[in-house]
Amino acid sequence: MSPILVFGVIATYFLLLLGISYVTSRGSDNATFFTANRQSPWYLVAFGMVGASLSGVTFISVPGEVGNTAWTYLQFVFGNIVGYVVIALVLIPLFYKMNLVSIYEYLKSRFGKNSYLTGAGFFLVSQTIGASFRLFLAALVLQLAFFDNFGIPFWVTVLVTISLIWLYTFRGGIKTIVWTDTLQTSFLLLAVLISILVILDHLSLDMVSGVKMIQQSDLSRVFDWNWKSDRNFFKTFLAGIFITIAMNGLDQNVMQKNLTCRNQKEAQKNIFWFSVSFFFSTLLFLALGVMLYQYAFDQQIVLPERSDEVYPFLALHEFGNLAGIVFLLGIVAAAFSSADSALTALTTSFCVDILDIQKKEKGSKKTRMLVHIGFTLLIFLVIIAFNALNDSSVVSAVFKVAGFTYGPLLGLFAFGLLSKTQVKDRWVPYICILAPIVSFIIDRNAAEWFGGYQFGFEILIVNAALTVIGLKLLKSGKA
Structure with a gap:
């Protein structure tokens, strides 16, 4: 693809984002930035959350991973759906009843200030690393597709990218998002659909024949019953439930959008319809994965060794300009839909949870904008640090460690909701730090200690359980 064409596509896309930002941010204030004045149409939130939930990592990884683990990822998605039901029926009513801006305010009313700051702190750390990692992958694609052709260094690519995100979010915040x-x-779903149509055309198949091909492929196997496997159905299904509750229901980034709906009923409707849309969107990605490998086999194309590079390689080099353009739009959209909301959520959590900005009238808008700039710079520095490591396995390990921080959040909320026991609040931070450390050690040594058993996503459940046990030991004796 021509670098000028790539630039034109991305520039046009950002002009659209800036146009939306201009319209939605007029007359905005802190309430607009944090809650969109609780006036968002539920169907708009539901559809938009599909792209944010899939993210750039999913956009690239899920189709490529089909070559390694077939459709076993769908077991995890089945658990996701159950998790979303729990969010809609348990967490949404609680958060609306308490009229929360930051969901971690619940921890303050339930346990105390130390628990509250601990929950917010874990979110800030994990979301900063997670958002940086996802944007890092998108910046790498943009570097290869455009900036390398002009000898522009990677740090400039990152600076331009993160600055553009800041530019269209700094006024309207969550309302713009x-x-x-x-x-x-x-754009994300359009990229997948056009890629599928291009492959069908190359293979001389119609839609019905394409579906039959996917059904008959060994790569469309869904279930794994091997108890030692990290893809075992029961482990993956349960992990899907709890990860959804922790990383969606207890994540300010995701819940902030739900809390912009007009009322509890609309927020619940949003969750139910979003979960259905998310399920069918994931099916599209998995179907694309089967078709990518079938196309490569049919055309005798040697694929990259890393599964994450399979879809980008074929889209940019084999499918023609149209597919290449929509792929670029898809990866940029997927990465930015998670990065921009993460930046807004980080700003919201820090302002509300750490600075308690709601109690300060004078200078609060200026403070919020300074915090927004601060997190923009922080994410920029973290991405540069990822690139300096120059080791994908190290970067992935850092991202995995960030995932462990959701265990204490799940444990805190589960203990608070399922019991009436009060705890010694001052000791809560130590328990929440110790639980993920112990979980990480267990995860690294599981195969040796447990006869070949390997933890997958379900390590989160162990992490949360250790947090609950620790909180139980901190019982204060107050009813």
Whole structure:
């Protein structure tokens, strides 16, 4: 693809985002930035959340991973759906009843200030690393597709990318995000659909024949019953439930969008319809994965060794300009739909949870904008650090460690909701730090200690359980 064509596509895309930002941010204040004045249409939030939930990692990884683990990822998605039901029926009513801006305010009312700051702190750390990692992958694609052709260094690519995100979010915040997510989800799904149509055309298949090909492929196997496997159905299904509750229901980034709906009923409707849309969107990605490998086999194409490079390689080098363009739009949309909302959520959590900005009238808008700039710079520095490591396995390990921080959040909320026991609040931070450390040690030594058993996503459940046990030991004796 011509670098000028790539630049034109990305520039046009960002002009659209800036146009949406201009319209949605007029007359904005802190309430607009944090909650969109609780006026978001539920169907808009539901559709936009599909793109944010899939993310750039999913956009690249899920189709490629089909070559390694077939459709076993779908077991995890089955658990996701159950998790979303729990969010809609348990967490949404709680958060609306308490009229929360930051969901971690619940921990303050339930346990005390130390628990509250611990929950917010874990979110800030994990979301900073997670958002940086996802944007890092997108920046790498943009570097290869455009910036390398002009000898522009990677740090400039990252600076331009993160600056553009800041530019269209700094005024309207979550209100702008709700609308831009809709555009981004549209481009993401369009990229997958056009890639599928291109492959069908190359293989001389119609849609019905394509579906039959996918059904008959060994790569469309869904279930894994081997108890030692990290893809075992029961482990993966349960992990899907708890990871969804922890990384969606207890994540300010995701829940902030739900809390912009007009009322509890609309927020619940949003969750139910989003979960259905998410399920069918994931099916599209898995179907694309089968077709990518079938196409490569049919055309006798040697694929990259890393599964994450399979889809980008074929889209940019084999499918023609149209598919290459929509792939670029898809990866940019997927990465930015998660990065822009993460930046807004980080700003919200820090302002509300750490600075208690709601109690300060004078200078609060200026403070919020400074915090927004601060997190923009922080994410920039973390991405540069990832690149300096120059080792994908190290970067992935850092990202995995960030995932362990959701265990204490799940444990805190589960203990708070399922019991009435009060705890010694001052000791809670130590328990929440110790639990993921012990979980990480267990995860690294599981095969040796447990007869070949390997933990997958379900290590989160162990992490949360250790947190609950620790909180139980901190019982204060107060009813």
